[in-house]
Amino acid sequence: MKTAMFYGGPDVRVEEMPTPTPQPGEVVVRVRAAGICGSDLHGYRQPRPGATYPTRAGHELSGEVFAIGPGVAGLVVGQRVGIEPMHLLGCGHCTQCQRGDYHICPSRGQRDGRRLHSSGFSEFDVVAASNVFPLPDHVSIEEAAILDVYAVAVHGVNRLPVKPFHSVAILGTGAVGLTQGQVARALGARQVIVVGTRDEPLEVARASGAADAVVNASKVDPVQAVLDLTGGAGADVVFETVGGRANTVQQACEMAAFGGTVGVVGLFVEPITIDTRPAMRKEVEIRWVNSYSTWEGVREFQIALDLLASGKVKAGPLITHRVSLDRVAEGFAWANDKRGSGAIKVLVIP
Numbered sequence: 001m002k003t004a005m006f007y008g009g010p011d012v013r014v015e016e017m018p019t020p021t022p023q024p025g026e027v028v029v030r031v032r033a034a035g036i037c038g039s040d041l042h043g044y045r046q047p048r049p050g051a052t053y054p055t056r057a058g059h060e061l062s063g064e065v066f067a068i069g070p071g072v073a074g075l076v077v078g079q080r081v082g083i084e085p086m087h088l089l090g091c092g093h094c095t096q097c098q099r100g101d102y103h104i105c106p107s108r109g110q111r112d113g114r115r116l117h118s119s120g121f122s123e124f125d126v127v128a129a130s131n132v133f134p135l136p137d138h139v140s141i142e143e144a145a146i147l148d149v150y151a152v153a154v155h156g157v158n159r160l161p162v163k164p165f166h167s168v169a170i171l172g173t174g175a176v177g178l179t180q181g182q183v184a185r186a187l188g189a190r191q192v193i194v195v196g197t198r199d200e201p202l203e204v205a206r207a208s209g210a211a212d213a214v215v216n217a218s219k220v221d222p223v224q225a226v227l228d229l230t231g232g233a234g235a236d237v238v239f240e241t242v243g244g245r246a247n248t249v250q251q252a253c254e255m256a257a258f259g260g261t262v263g264v265v266g267l268f269v270e271p272i273t274i275d276t277r278p279a280m281r282k283e284v285e286i287r288w289v290n291s292y293s294t295w296e297g298v299r300e301f302q303i304a305l306d307l308l309a310s311g312k313v314k315a316g317p318l319i320t321h322r323v324s325l326d327r328v329a330e331g332f333a334w335a336n337d338k339r340g341s342g343a344i345k346v347l348v349i350p
Contacts, residue, residue, distance in 0.1 A: 002350070003122035004328045005054040008047035010336075012329040013054075020126040022069030027129050029083060033145035034120030035060035036335040036346045038174060038243070039267055044332050058120025058348070059085035062144035065132070072129040082144040084131040084151070084301045085118040088291060100294035103155075120145075121328055123350045133301060136309045142322075143308060143315040145347055149175050150304035150313060152265065153183040155292035158300070160237050160263040167191040167230045169255055170211075171222075171248045172241035173201035174338070175318050175345045176265055180239050181210030186312040189237075193229055195222045195251075200342055208317035226255040233257050234282075239289075243267040253279040253286070265289040321346040 001019045006012055022028045040057055042048070065079045075081075087109035090102025097105050109116045119125045135144050153176070162168055168184045170177050173196030185192050194211035196202050197218040205211040215225040226235055234257035242248045243266025252262045253274060262284055279286065292300040307313045321343045323331035328348050334341040 001123040024070045026069040028067040029063040030066040032063040032141045034058040056119035059118040060148045061120030086116040103291040103293035151292040153179040164188040166236040169235035177241040178210040182313040258282040325350040
């Protein structure tokens, strides 16, 4: 089979390797679509310190069941499925796993001393049967490929409950920000404001149902704009989805309402500092949003799939670019230069 191999930085090559065989409790999936995540770009922009290359990647994926390992029931060859990525597998025994929070298992994504990960930028991938979710007929393979992103958004609103009387501000217009906006609106938030730096994705935020109002932070002071749009009160809930090297946690605290909550979803690549005085004055609560698992006994990936299947969220408008596996390096270049390419979510189609 063909698979993308990452040699550090922008050195991405498509190579041949054997098609995997499922072991007990596993399923081999023929990958039909895989999304390029912002976290995939960190190693693309700069080789990760201590990382072993080459490596494989692609944790946002969907496809069809190709082969079923011993002991697996309830799945059939050819079935269309969405995949919860392998790096979220917990040990199953620790306190966190026992209460359903396997996403914060201290040994998450490890088995027998080896690191587990999905490899969706391939023609085939092997996954745990527990992470395979059958798709309703009306949910497309492409939409299902970014269910992982929606599941993060579901975890966000579970960590920071959004009520119908809440105003919500979202910093960032990438796929994480726009899915977070769609999910918040699906829950009936009174007002959702999306803050970005470019007009094009802000228009997508409106058109896709992710925002009631938008703010271009390259043209106006985003904090003042959110205060104005909320009648001076500030946002009850603020989601920071930018990460990187941005100063957005500071902005989130400043635009939050008195007694408001800030959720940090974005992944930062270096330490950040904030002036704690605004947060202290308003008693703003800061919570971290890391991936997803279960909530009150229900898999958050399944909640995301139910939202998509019901039409309450719309993944289609967020998928802006598609590229074949042979051109995966070009797809990464598009995702890495969103300002130039206009990309929101780039899908690799093996």
